[in-house]
Amino acid sequence: MQLLDGKALSAKIEANVANEVKNLKNKTGLVPGLAVVLVGQDPASAAYVNMKKKACDRVGFYSVTHEMPEDISQEAIENTIKMMNNNPNIDGILIQLPLPSQIDTTKILELVDPSKDVDGFHPYNVGRLATGLDGFVPCTPLGVMELLKEYDIDVKGKNCVVVGASNIVGKPMAALLLNANATVEICHIFTDNLKKHTLDADMIFVGAGVINLIKEDMVKEGVIIVDIGINRADNGKLVGDVDFDRVSKKCSYITPVPGGVGPMTISMLLSNTLKATKAHADERD
Template sequence: MKILDGKKLSEKIKEEVKKEVEELKKEGIVPGLAVILVGKDPASQTYVRMKKNACEKVGMYSVVHEFPESITETELLSTIEMINKNPNIHGLLIQLPLPKHIDTTKVLEAVAPQKDVDGFHPYNMGRLVEGLDSFAPCTPLGVMELFKEYNIDLKGKDVCVVGASNIVGKPMWALLVNAWATVDICHIETRDLAAHTKRADVVIVGVGKPDLITADMVKDGAIVVDIGINKVDGKIVGDVDFENVSKKASYITPVPGGVGPMTIAMLLKNTIKAAKLQKENK
């Protein structure tokens, strides 16, 4: 069994990004990322702080627009429009979830596609499904980068994705299909989850349910990627029973230290990509 070490790979990517930032600065361009944070959700605040710190470490400009939960949708859309027009901001990220009185879809669609470094805009999602160049959501993109780093060829492999969210499951499916994998996608209405996971060469899970995937649900030699983040007895754990599943897997991601660090690394890469594209299109 080998560990797919996202922490180690993310540090390698950050060093590469840092060099690219230095090159862009020589041309007078400082890659800039704006983050919109609404409310005081502790988890969201932590994620935003981590993203800002990561930007600063690689030399990017980063700004966080914080708003109270009472902000109106109109006010939020007005801020997005302002950021869209700002030539010094190359990437715009809306930290989710948003308060219930705000239409999340409407807000995400308001982000300029060329600044959509989270890859959530329908324009980018559509291009992703078609296999065209686009901004892909950072978490599934990070999983693909792990496969690349460890020379895991997905062509022809049977892959089971557990979770069908717009943020992870659906874009994960698109990236895998584009890599010529045969993809089975499961969700809360799937009747016999084990029947799907048992026959898969690769199992990717991200639903937020501790120990959802147990050893009897994977075949010997399977590659297991755990995207889940859960808190159990004060400890961070994934959706996979790591201790027992790792005894059967050929490769497996730990939680923490697997996919999590890759998400932020991919955000940095997407922001660099956005800065370069906007430079070309000036």
């Protein structure tokens, strides 16, 4: 069994991004800019945003966080997004999800300029991913594909089971695998007999948010598992969706939690923002 080390790869990607930022600044004077909208006081969201800000600082990005109260109006968020769409110093806009119940999340995501949609949630970018065209891809599944590439794991022709069908992870993960010529099956909360589907899988990608969802008797010998779940156990420890201690014994490769997919998500955000900056620089020439 070999661990897929996202922490090491993300550090490598971060160093490459920092180097490119330096070159870009020297040649054009441009500095990539990332703006984040954070609504309310959710501790997990605040922690994620803080991690993203620190990563921006490390690679030399300009970053700004628009912190808004829980009871913010739809109009106020929309006005902030319009302002960021028109700001030439902002290359990437990130809306930290989830948003409060009074906010129409779909409308907010659709308002972001697709060329600044570094999270890949705008329908324009979702459509481009689904049809195999270049665009912005959600950071977590994109990070998974980079991690597989780093370890020379080819998904072509493999039976891949994606557990979880969210717009943020499951659906784009399935689309990326399909674009890479894998045979893809998506399982979700209404799937009957999950074990029947996972037992035949060459590779399992799980992001359901359920501790120990994938157990030892649900996987075959030599399986490759990417655990995208992140949960806090009763003892306070961070764990994934896979019963790691038992399942890992049967795996050829597996991601640890923490230290697997998590760090890759942030490095892909940096990578997407740099991509947006370069595109905007070409438009300005």
